[in-house]
Amino acid sequence: MTTPVRVALLGAGTVGAAVARRLVERADLYAARVGSPLELVGVAVRDTSRVRDGVDPALLVQDAEALVDQADVVVEVMGGLDRARELIERGIRNGAQVVTANKQLLAHHGPALEALAAEAGVGLDYEAAVMAAIPVVAVVRDSLAGDVVTSISGIVNGSTNFVLDLVARKGVPFEEAVRLAGELGFLEADPTEDLEGLDAAAKIVLLARAAWGAPLTLADVQRRGITGLTDEDFRTASANGKVIKLVASAWTSGAQDAPRVELAVRPVALPQDDPLAQAREGSNVLIVEAESAGTLRLHGAGAGGDETASAVLGDLVRAARRVTRA
Amino acid sequence: MTTPVRVALLGAGTVGAAVARRLVERADLYAARVGSPLELVGVAVRDTSRVRDGVDPALLVQDAEALVDQADVVVEVMGGLDRARELIERGIRNGAQVVTANKQLLAHHGPALEALAAEAGVGLDYEAAVMAAIPVVAVVRDSLAGDVVTSISGIVNGSTNFVLDLVARKGVPFEEAVRLAGELGFLEADPTEDLEGLDAAAKIVLLARAAWGAPLTLADVQRRGITGLTDEDFRTASANGKVIKLVASAWTSGAQDAPRVELAVRPVALPQDDPLAQAREGSNVLIVEAESAGTLRLHGAGAGGDETASAVLGDLVRAARRVTRA
Numbered sequence: 047m048t049t050p051v052r053v054a055l056l057g058a059g060t061v062g063a064a065v066a067r068r069l070v071e072r073a074d075l076y077a078a079r080v081g082s083p084l085e086l087v088g089v090a091v092r093d094t095s096r097v098r099d100g101v102d103p104a105l106l107v108q109d110a111e112a113l114v115d116q117a118d119v120v121v122e123v124m125g126g127l128d129r130a131r132e133l134i135e136r137g138i139r140n141g142a143q144v145v146t147a148n149k150q151l152l153a154h155h156g157p158a159l160e161a162l163a164a165e166a167g168v169g170l171d172y173e174a175a176v177m178a179a180i181p182v183v184a185v186v187r188d189s190l191a192g193d194v195v196t197s198i199s200g201i202v203n204g205s206t207n208f209v210l211d212l213v214a215r216k217g218v219p220f221e222e223a224v225r226l227a228g229e230l231g232f233l234e235a236d237p238t239e240d241l242e243g244l245d246a247a248a249k250i251v252l253l254a255r256a257a258w259g260a261p262l263t264l265a266d267v268q269r270r271g272i273t274g275l276t277d278e279d280f281r282t283a284s285a286n287g288k289v290i291k292l293v294a295s296a297w298t299s300g301a302q303d304a305p306r307v308e309l310a311v312r313p314v315a316l317p318q319d320d321p322l323a324q325a326r327e328g329s330n331v332l333i334v335e336a337e338s339a340g341t342l343r344l345h346g347a348g349a350g351g352d353e354t355a356s357a358v359l360g361d362l363v364r365a366a367r368r369v370t371r372a
Numbered sequence: 373m374t375t376p377v378r379v380a381l382l383g384a385g386t387v388g389a390a391v392a393r394r395l396v397e398r399a400d401l402y403a404a405r406v407g408s409p410l411e412l413v414g415v416a417v418r419d420t421s422r423v424r425d426g427v428d429p430a431l432l433v434q435d436a437e438a439l440v441d442q443a444d445v446v447v448e449v450m451g452g453l454d455r456a457r458e459l460i461e462r463g464i465r466n467g468a469q470v471v472t473a474n475k476q477l478l479a480h481h482g483p484a485l486e487a488l489a490a491e492a493g494v495g496l497d498y499e500a501a502v503m504a505a506i507p508v509v510a511v512v513r514d515s516l517a518g519d520v521v522t523s524i525s526g527i528v529n530g531s532t533n534f535v536l537d538l539v540a541r542k543g544v545p546f547e548e549a550v551r552l553a554g555e556l557g558f559l560e561a562d563p564t565e566d567l568e569g570l571d572a573a574a575k576i577v578l579l580a581r582a583a584w585g586a587p588l589t590l591a592d593v594q595r596r597g598i599t600g601l602t603d604e605d606f607r608t609a610s611a612n613g614k615v616i617k618l619v620a621s622a623w624t625s626g627a628q629d630a631p632r633v634e635l636a637v638r639p640v641a642l643p644q645d646d647p648l649a650q651a652r653e654g655s656n657v658l659i660v661e662a663e664s665a666g667t668l669r670l671h672g673a674g675a676g677g678d679e680t681a682s683a684v685l686g687d688l689v690r691a692a693r694r695v696t697r698a
Contacts, residue, residue, distance in 0.1 A: 178665075179668065189507035189683075191405060191685075192394075192682060192684070192688055193686065337682075338682035339673075339679055340505070340672065340679055343670070344669070346668040352664040352666075353665055356518060359517075360514070363517040364514065
């Protein structure tokens with residue numbers, strides 16, 4: 047009961063700082079749920095002199111390799127591709143459990159990392175990489191493990207939904223809505239990843255892999271973002287009683303024992319009463335259809351530091367339980 | 373890879389027959405997902421001479437004890453209290469994993485059965501006992517394991533929702549709506565469990581235990597069913613732009629480190645645009661609030677043979693994986 051589970055946190059941005067704060071605030075709760083205390087052994091950052099809200103400065107370190115080498119569980123919330131991959135691979139080879147929120151890393155290198163984790167006999171969990179705390183990976187992979195998923199579709203990018211909702215419900219011209227979303231912090235300095243549907247494409251690839259175990263990549267996604275839309279498109283949709291949404295979808299075709307998975311991200315004009323048309327502002331919705339379960343719908347905030355930290359911490363508690371029971 | 377996992381099925385009603393059929397139809401799929409084939413060794417029923425759609429008559433047995441004694445996983449979908457409890461306890465003592473859809477059994481004896489399972493080191497899974505394939509137990513217990521749930525509320529009984537929706541949207545008088553729901557198979561021959569809120573009370577007790585680990589019982593639920601409602605109540609609600617729904621809810625009060633859990637099932641007049649007011653016909657909705665995740669909403673069919681079988685089979689696949697990895 048008393049040996050702590052050593053946690054290495056890679057990254058102290060919005061999500062990382064929220065994770066670090068909650069590990070302090072909820073220390074007793076996590077110790078009770080895991081059966082051992084969770085000890086945050088360090089937080090790897092590039093600049094250890096910068097103050098991060100609620101994070102003990104004594105925990106900040108630059109030597110991420112040395113930190114990973116001390117850990118039972120590595121929590122990667124730094125983002126980026128090459129460096130994050132190196133550190134996660136190092137953790138796996140050390141026999142550590144890994145939790146990551148890094149959607150683009152998984153979209154590019156998920157199957158290789160999962161193979162490495164399986165070989166090492168450790169877990170690689172990534173609920174936080176898709177739609178923050180909405181437990182969509184758990185639903186398609188675990189809850190429906192006894193069922194056959196036939197399709198997945200959703201509003202999985204809150205930034206573009208915020209823009210499209212401003213146009214549809216407030217009548218703001220499209221270009222101005224994009225500018226406003228940027229000013230309000232809903233878009234990154236470089237908004238390409240959201241507006242061109244790259245963020246949504248990464249998410250649907252991860253969900254389809256989790257649902258069908260198929261070796262899909264970003265290149266398999268028929269992708270069209272919202273930058274080609276014009277005010278005329280929105281007027282036509284509205285005149286026909288429809289709402290334009292950026293919809294990510296995955297569905298199977300072909301024989302049931304060897305299904306082909308199709309993936310798409312594209313703007314769709316939906317009837318006003320379609321469940322996907324109901325997504326307001328930055329919220330996300332996912333609809334999963336399965337043979338026996340029928341239609342399941344999940345709704346919530348698909349982004350945000352605290353919301354993403356909720357999913358990271360859920361994966362962390364389960365990873366820590368595996369450590370204590372090993 | 374080749375030693376089969378032996379499954380004993382207790383009960384061949386609507387849910388049991390659906391489970392048995394899927395075990396045949398999806399044999400290859402489950403073998404791939406588990407790593408070993410699932411072998412249905414028998415189906416315990418009272419009357420082995422009755423034909424059950426899609427269930428091999430050669431599998432039907434009356435000696436449930438002998439069947440349980442052969443099993444790696446016991447799947448209980450027979451319902452009732454004493455007999456189901458005896459057989460589940462026997463399975464646990466044998467070291468078998470247990471999956472059950474028996475909500476009333478768990479409401480009455482869940483903590484005792486969970487203690488017994490923990491002592492024996494086996495799993496006791498019951499996703500199917502609450503809202504069929506909507507993965508609500510998994511969400512409050514597992515996905516939010518790193519978060520603090522603050523409230524749960526929902527439309528968790530499809531039968532009463534069907535009645536209330538008929539009155540609210542079709543203007544059918546209340547008494548007639550109850551009669552129609554009975555004729556359409558939405559209510560049992562004895563509809564007391566649905567109409568008096570006993571079914572909803574059992575579900576909210578199970579969810580609250582899963583969320584907070586608190587030793588709650590049916591006696592802790594402030595319960596009022598829908599039988600006391602009058603057409604006047606519906607007219608008043610409608611005149612105020614409201615919709616009457618039977619709402620089950622659980623919330624915490626008091627100190628955060630020692631929260632008190634409150635439970636209620638009662639008819640509530642909700643604004644038309646409330647997410648719970650949107651539940652149509654027999655559908656179910658659950659809203660979970662957590663400190664970090666914010667508001668999560670899950671929607672789907674909360675009943676039905678196939679839908680409940682989806683949850684049973686999901687629990688079964690995970691239980692079988694534990695058997696193969698032991």
